[in-house]
Amino acid sequence: MQEKIAHIIGKYHHDKGFLVPILQDVQKEFNYLPKEALTTVGALLQVPLSRIYEIATFYRAFSLTPRGKHQMSLCVGTACHVRGAPIIQDGIERVLGVKAGQTTADLEFTFETVNCLGACALGPILVVDGEYQGQMTLSKANKLLKKLGKKVATDEED
Amino acid sequence: MSQTVTLTIDGRQVQAEAGTTLLEAARSVNIQIPHLCSNEELAPYGACRMCMVEIRQGQRTRLVASCIYEVEEGLEVQTVTERVLNVRRLVIELLLARNPTHPTLLKMAADLGIEKTRFEVEVKGCILCGLCVRTCREVVGVSAIGFEGRGTSRRVTTPFNEAPPDCIACGACATVCPVGVIPLKDKAGIRTIWKTDYPLQRCESCGRIIAPVKQLEYFAKITNQPLSHFTEHCVHCR
Ligand code: SF4
Ligand code: FES
Ligand code: FES
Numbered sequence: 001m002q003e004k005i006a007h008i009i010g011k012y013h014h015d016k017g018f019l020v021p022i023l024q025d026v027q028k029e030f031n032y033l034p035k036e037a038l039t040t041v042g043a044l045l046q047v048p049l050s051r052i053y054e055i056a057t058f059y060r061a062f063s064l065t066p067r068g069k070h071q072m073s074l075c076v077g078t079a080c081h082v083r084g085a086p087i088i089q090d091g092i093e094r095v096l097g098v099k100a101g102q103t104t105a106d107l108e109f110t111f112e113t114v115n116c117l118g119a120c121a122l123g124p125i126l127v128v129d130g131e132y133q134g135q136m137t138l139s140k141a142n143k144l145l146k147k148l149g150k151k152v153a154t155d156e157e158d
Numbered sequence: 159m160s161q162t163v164t165l166t167i168d169g170r171q172v173q174a175e176a177g178t179t180l181l182e183a184a185r186s187v188n189i190q191i192p193h194l195c196s197n198e199e200l201a202p203y204g205a206c207r208m209c210m211v212e213i214r215q216g217q218r219t220r221l222v223a224s225c226i227y228e229v230e231e232g233l234e235v236q237t238v239t240e241r242v243l244n245v246r247r248l249v250i251e252l253l254l255a256r257n258p259t260h261p262t263l264l265k266m267a268a269d270l271g272i273e274k275t276r277f278e279v280e281v282k283g284c285i286l287c288g289l290c291v292r293t294c295r296e297v298v299g300v301s302a303i304g305f306e307g308r309g310t311s312r313r314v315t316t317p318f319n320e321a322p323p324d325c326i327a328c329g330a331c332a333t334v335c336p337v338g339v340i341p342l343k344d345k346a347g348i349r350t351i352w353k354t355d356y357p358l359q360r361c362e363s364c365g366r367i368i369a370p371v372k373q374l375e376y377f378a379k380i381t382n383q384p385l386s387h388f389t390e391h392c393v394h395c396r
Contacts, residue, residue: 035318048295048324050304053317057306064318 004029005040016045019055023062032063060112068103068110070148073127074136077116080123084137088124089113091138095145095152108149165233180224180235181209191237192246192266194253194336195287196225200296205288207249208266212236221245243270251275256282260337283339284314290331290340300324300376303331303352314340316352327356327370361392368392 008025012018022045026037033056042049056062074092076085093099096109103110117125122134128144142152161176167184174183179202184191195206204226211224214234221241236242250267254275257263263285267273288305291314295301302325306315316322327349332342343350347358349370356370368374374388381387 038317048301048304049317050291050294050301050322050324053306054304058308 001030001034001037002040005037006044009041009044014045016047019045019047019052020059023052023056027062032066035064060114063110066103066107068108070109071127071129072109072111073114074100074111075115075117075123075125075127076113077120077123079116079120080125083123085113085124088126088136088138088141092141092145095142095150163229163231163233165229165231165235167235168237174229176229178229180211180213180222180227180229180233183229184211184224184235184237189237191224192269193225194262194266194285195289197289197293197334200289200292202226203288203292205286206253208246208253210242210245210249212239212242246270247272251277253285255279256285257337257339262336282313283337284335285337286312286314287336288314289334289336290314293330293334298326298328298330299380300326302326321354322352325352325354325356326373326376327351327354328373328376359389361395362386362390364392364395366392366394 005026008022008029011025012022022041023033026041027033030037038052038056039049041047042052056064072092074080074085074089076089089100092111096104096111098104098109098111100111100113114127117127117132119125119132119134122132124136126133126136126141126144128148133140133144146152162173163176164171164173165183166172167180167187167189170187170189172183172187174186181191181193181196191209191211193206193209195203196209202225204223207223209224210221212219212235213222213227214236224235224237247270250263250270250272252275253263254267254272255277258275258279258281291304294303302322303314303316306313306319316325329342329349329351332338332340332351341351344358344367347360347367349356349358356372358367359369359371359374360366361368368389375385377383377388378385
């Protein structure tokens with residue numbers, strides 16, 4: 001871990017000003033921000049741990065707990081909301097058995113909601129592993145979940 | 159090279175050094191502006207918004223936080239207008255919704271004619287002024303505590319809510335907190351702060367308690383003196 005982090009920090013010339021991109025890279029490497037990783041970043045950059053913890057907990061893009069293999073982000077911004085995002089949210093939460101912001105126990109899925117992705121015309125939008133899927137419906141969401149290996153009980157429920 | 163500017167505060171001509179704030183300029187002529195998060199020892203921050211004042215620029219007036227707004231040549235500042243009092247009332251009521259009992263806040267509220275908040279109370283104690291975090295960073299220099307999260311769940315804490323590795327147990331955070339919500343306890347030679355116990359050092363000559371061992375070790379480190387320099391005698395028996 002030490003080595004990988006040293007390498008990432010090296011890419012940014014040990015510049016504290018790049019703390020956020022450094023943490024982004026660290027998260028990409030380890031899938032989340034492990035505590036030891038943050039301690040290491042602090043030690044190498046000579047930034048107090050309190051400061052790093054502050055930033056790591058401020059941005060929603062950072063996670064201090066392991067994330068699922070698959071990442072699902074549902075937009076619940078105004079436009080997506082009126083186009084039915086809440087129903088989709090209910091459905092996904094039911095199938096995965098977790099609430100928005102949580103990860104399934106088998107570490108397969110992380111589900112979260114976001115507020116407006118800036119593509120309202122395509123709403124409701126579900127981002128699955130970085131891919132934007134527009135005009136989402138409950139049955140489309142269920143199909144996606146199925147494709148990713150999730151058992152979906154009722155397929156006809158919309 | 160410091161440059162002097164002249165401005166008017168509540169109708170009085172005030173000279174101030176360029177780069178200083180309206181709050182400082184007002185203070186220099188004894189005009190009191192209520193404030194909670196500003197402290198002379200710390201960099202301007204502007205979190206609490208109690209110090210709002212109205213400034214006039216040409217035809218327009220607007221509200222600014224006096225503790226972060228810098229003096230300008232010819233600026234007209236009003237510290238007590240209906241608009242100013244209104245925002246201050248709103249601010250104090252919002253703060254009271256987090257802490258409805260602290261005398262400092264109640265006094266400020268009373269000065270504005272407020273008895274209690276119109277908002278739903280959700281007691282947090284801390285008003286997020288940041289004085290503790292900034293004192294630890296800027297004055298003490300160890301940065302043991304910080305904020306966590308944001309929005310309504312923002313709070314002051316130690317990294318990972320665990321015993322803070324950088325804390326020297328000096329207690330500056332507890333002292334500076336305007337609403338006294340950081341617990342600090344000295345008992346039987348032990349200081350407890352941030353849920354962690356730190357042994358207190360006794361004077362080797364007279365046996366009085368001097369300070370937490372960690373704090374003295376920190377002093378020794380930053381002054382490049384041996385630790386014994388701080389433990390052999392204390393202020394009382396030197
Ligand atoms: S704990 Fe006290 S000093 Fe620290 S931010 Fe809260 S109110 Fe301010
Ligand atoms: S509200 Fe969903 S993209 Fe704007
Ligand atoms: S004193 Fe100015 S914002 Fe707090």
